[in-house]
Amino acid sequence: MVMKKWSIFSIINYTLLALFAFCTLYPFIYILAYSLSDGMEAMKHPIYFFPKGFTFQNYIEIFQDTKFLQAYKITILRTVIGTALHVFLCALFAYALTKKTLPGRSFFTFFIFIPTLFGGGMIPTFVLYRELGLIDSFWVYVIPFLYNFFNIIVLRTFFQQLPTSLEESAKIDGCGDFKIFIKIILPLSAPVLATIGLFIGVFHWNDWFTGTYFVTSKNLLPVQTLLNDLLSQSLAQANAAKSASETGTSLGLQTIAQTTPESLRMATLMVATLPILCVYPFLQKYFVKGVMIGSVKG
Amino acid sequence: MPQQTEINIKSYPNKVPKIKKKSLWKRIWEHRVFYFFLLPGIIWFVIFSYIPMYGITIAFKDFNFVQGILGSPWAGLKYFHQFFNYYQSKEIIRNTIVISLMKLLIGFPMPIILALLLNEIRISKFKKTVQTISYLPHFISWVVVVTLLQRLLTPYGGPVNELIAAMGLDRIQFLGNINYFYQLIISSDIWKGVGWGAIIYLAAISGVDTQLYEAAKMDGANRFRQMWHVTLPSIRGVMVILFILACGGIMSAGYEQLLLMNTPATTSIGNVLDVYVIKAGLEQGRFSYATAVGLFQGIIGLILIIAANQISKKVNETSLW
Numbered sequence: 280m281v282m283k284k285w286s287i288f289s290i291i292n293y294t295l296l297a298l299f300a301f302c303t304l305y306p307f308i309y310i311l312a313y314s315l316s317d318g319m320e321a322m323k324h325p326i327y328f329f330p331k332g333f334t335f336q337n338y339i340e341i342f343q344d345t346k347f348l349q350a351y352k353i354t355i356l357r358t359v360i361g362t363a364l365h366v367f368l369c370a371l372f373a374y375a376l377t378k379k380t381l382p383g384r385s386f387f388t389f390f391i392f393i394p395t396l397f398g399g400g401m402i403p404t405f406v407l408y409r410e411l412g413l414i415d416s417f418w419v420y421v422i423p424f425l426y427n428f429f430n431i432i433v434l435r436t437f438f439q440q441l442p443t444s445l446e447e448s449a450k451i452d453g454c455g456d457f458k459i460f461i462k463i464i465l466p467l468s469a470p471v472l473a474t475i476g477l478f479i480g481v482f483h484w485n486d487w488f489t490g491t492y493f494v495t496s497k498n499l500l501p502v503q504t505l506l507n508d509l510l511s512q513s514l515a516q517a518n519a520a521k522s523a524s525e526t527g528t529s530l531g532l533q534t535i536a537q538t539t540p541e542s543l544r545m546a547t548l549m550v551a552t553l554p555i556l557c558v559y560p561f562l563q564k565y566f567v568k569g570v571m572i573g574s575v576k577g
Numbered sequence: 578m579p580q581q582t583e584i585n586i587k588s589y590p591n592k593v594p595k596i597k598k599k600s601l602w603k604r605i606w607e608h609r610v611f612y613f614f615l616l617p618g619i620i621w622f623v624i625f626s627y628i629p630m631y632g633i634t635i636a637f638k639d640f641n642f643v644q645g646i647l648g649s650p651w652a653g654l655k656y657f658h659q660f661f662n663y664y665q666s667k668e669i670i671r672n673t674i675v676i677s678l679m680k681l682l683i684g685f686p687m688p689i690i691l692a693l694l695l696n697e698i699r700i701s702k703f704k705k706t707v708q709t710i711s712y713l714p715h716f717i718s719w720v721v722v723v724t725l726l727q728r729l730l731t732p733y734g735g736p737v738n739e740l741i742a743a744m745g746l747d748r749i750q751f752l753g754n755i756n757y758f759y760q761l762i763i764s765s766d767i768w769k770g771v772g773w774g775a776i777i778y779l780a781a782i783s784g785v786d787t788q789l790y791e792a793a794k795m796d797g798a799n800r801f802r803q804m805w806h807v808t809l810p811s812i813r814g815v816m817v818i819l820f821i822l823a824c825g826g827i828m829s830a831g832y833e834q835l836l837l838m839n840t841p842a843t844t845s846i847g848n849v850l851d852v853y854v855i856k857a858g859l860e861q862g863r864f865s866y867a868t869a870v871g872l873f874q875g876i877i878g879l880i881l882i883i884a885a886n887q888i889s890k891k892v893n894e895t896s897l898w
Contacts, residue, residue: 372617375611378611397875402859407624485720487720492859510720544724545728559713571776
């Protein structure tokens with residue numbers, strides 16, 4: 280019986296997909312191993328799966344680095360504020376669009392759809408930011424990302440499926456529309472709010488571009504921009520590892536394990552990636568639905 | 578069933594006049610709270626979407642910050658001429674189209690193939706694990722992806738080159754090497770997006786009526802035949818829509834990835850419009866010129882998406898609008 284089930288196609292298929300999963304995961308396993316290695320050891324011996332000279336020194340050092348801590352704070356702040364505001368405002372907008380009797384409803388949908396087809400582009404946007412005083416301000420991370428057409432449509436589609444009877448009975452009890460939205464609609468919409476929160480939260484967490492091009496103050500840069508600086512430094516140097524070995528020892532801390540710029544970079548990368556990797560599997564069943572609505576209706 | 582629709586048709590015209598009895602202003606007044614809900618959004622879209630559209634006039638002006646968008650003198654098509662007379666403009670346009678076409682032709686079928694393969698898996702735990710892992714790269718930034726690539730491929734202790742060396746071959750400098758540039762661009766793009774792209778196809782596949790498979794089995798179709806004659810036609814609609822959307826992106830090759838991966842050594846095949854706009858505008862401060870290049874890119878993109886939509890309407894009777 281078992282033999283019959285495992286056709287050649289099945290075997291190939293399982294092997295292919297296992298290989299695919301491995302190729303997806305391996306870079307992270309490697310970086311994790313590197314970041315847990317003694318920097319000098321990692322340079323002398325190739326790492327494949329396991330750390331060489333296991334140590335937490337890289338992590339200890341980056342968490343003592345004020346530049347990194349400041350950047351991490353900026354990343355967390357913009358993610359929390361940006362996500363909360365985005366989800367709330369988009370939900371409010373989407374809720375109004377579910378009212379079928381609202382005059383001008385389809386006009387408003389059309390009005391926010393047009394920019395998805397054609398936009399002003401990078402330079403007019405930059406000029407606008409400058410005129411608004413957003414350049415080199417913390418709010419450049421938040422205000423330009425308050426609304427998104429696709430997220431509004433996903434929210435609207437979800438709200439439309441909610442039973443109207445609850446709203447009606449709340450109205451009879453004398454609830455205002457805003458109170459209905461806060462007390463009834465939002466609590467019923469946890470799955471879709473989590474989905475949109477994840478989408479925009481990941482965007483905020485990962486956005487390096489805004490920090491690189493629209494912010495110059497060092498203490499306002501997010502972690503991803505910091506990583507980008509490290510990357511371009513490392514790409515600019517013809518050979519990253521050699522220069523790492525030159526500067527690596529200059530840090531010369533009196534600890535058993537030694538760090539190199541490269542091992543510190545890997546630890547930074549891990550810390551910048553891990554929070555998302557821990558969150559997304561738990562939201563999987565929600566965002567899968569969100570993607571479907573977003574791409575079908577959008 | 579026919580009775581039901583009749584009732585619907587009958588009741589509908591009765592309802593409409595009832596609403597229409599109220600004047601428009603009264604209805605607007607009744608919904609005033611909802612307009613307040615919309616108001617911040619409308620203001621935001623005007624400022625952050627529509628004002629930049631107006632800002633495109635920069636392309637036709639000699640823009641400077643002192644005089645502003647309104648006050649700067651008109652320059653006509655000067656900056657468009659400047660771009661088309663630039664000796665590298667053809668190269669940049671060609672690179673953009675080559676890279677995005679390769680991404681489209683090689684990258685587009687990948688999520689479909691992944692979805693089809695996953696669909697054949699019967700052990701649900703295995704399927705779920707692979708799926709969860711496949712979403713992972715979507716959630717990390719391009720900066721992280723390129724850092725991973727650089728670390729894995731470096732000739733100085735990177736695991737890939739160590740393997741190559743262990744096999745007795747010469748170490749290869751992959752990054753910043755013109756011979757491997759396109760391969761790396763395409764494969765990292767696929768690596769990042771294939772799992773996420775498969776979500777929509779898996780959803781479409783799970784919606785296929787199982788009776789169709791039963792019928793195909795009765796007719797003696799093996800698994801490949803079932804895939805070819807049942808699964809693929811059922812997800813055709815989704816494929817067409819996603820393809821139209823992808824066609825609109827042919828003029829943009831993905832600025833984040835190319836901004837990070839293009840090095841001076843690969844610039845003859847890696848310099849693309851998106852990156853050129855950013856470099857010319859944000860780094861060199863040639864605002865009018867960069868806006869003109871960006872506008873050219875945007876218009877071609879818009880034409881492409883409309884054209885793809887019209888063709889699909891005629892051929893497939895599926896369209897975005």
